[in-house]
Amino acid sequence: MAKQGREYGGALDQLLELTMLLSADMERGLGELGLTGPRTHLLWVVHHQGPSTQRVLADALGVSARNITGLVDALVDTGFVTREPHPTDRRATLVSLTKHGATVMTQMAADHAELAEGLFGGLGPRQFGAFVTTMTTVLDELRRRVEEAR
Template identity: 40%
Template sequence: MTSDTPATAVLGLLQGISMVLAEDLAEFAEREGMTPARVHLLWALGEEGAMPSHRLAKRLDVTPRTVTGLVDRLAESGHVTRSAHPDDRRSTLVTPTKKGDAFTARLQAMQDELLRDLFTDFPAERLEPLRIDLTRLFERMQELVAAAKQH
């Protein structure tokens, strides 16, 4: 049984926020005929532009084989194209199409709307301290997960 402490409450809230965000993404992906993994891949391309498959795998923290499957489906649906990398013959460049860019733009618009709705009554002067605290928690969580993977 877990003790009832502020830290326990914060962890519970973070878990709840994470689940709500994941559910919202899953619902959006389903409405769009996608999977959350494909949405993440398109989001990465939207942020950084065309990139080699191996860099996408690293960015998404998945295997190159997983990226190949995701790109296969997104190429079939017309969201991305594959081409030979201009500087590296061994590498495949994944590029969003106009359809992929339009999808990412819709996703960005939804995120902008969520930001407005979520923080409309939140005092602006509290956002930066919250960002700093959440960054610390996020970095610590990454450290703990990385350490657990090594054992």
């Protein structure tokens, strides 16, 4: 029992270390591009959903509208996005990627795929399949806990 508990704790520690290394690995290089984590997250949403109002971005990122104003200001200043008037709602603005922003995000998607290949490419098909299955189970349990706690 005690031994089992220690093993579980060790596995959680592995996940936490992986969490930290993964964010370090991803955010490394963002600085050279003039990007930060939150700004990249915003670009990621616009890259996948297309031109979006700031209200939509606030909900997607789970932050206040005021915060989006600041992030978009910075991304306009550094040439990643533009603010355009919304075609039908004159209160709203549409945030779109510039050509530079689109280029950077396309490269980032490729890097994402390369990282995935690097992390999992060394596993056998059986081992990889079992890992995905287990991750799904663990994720479901974690989602359940987070949901229940709200």
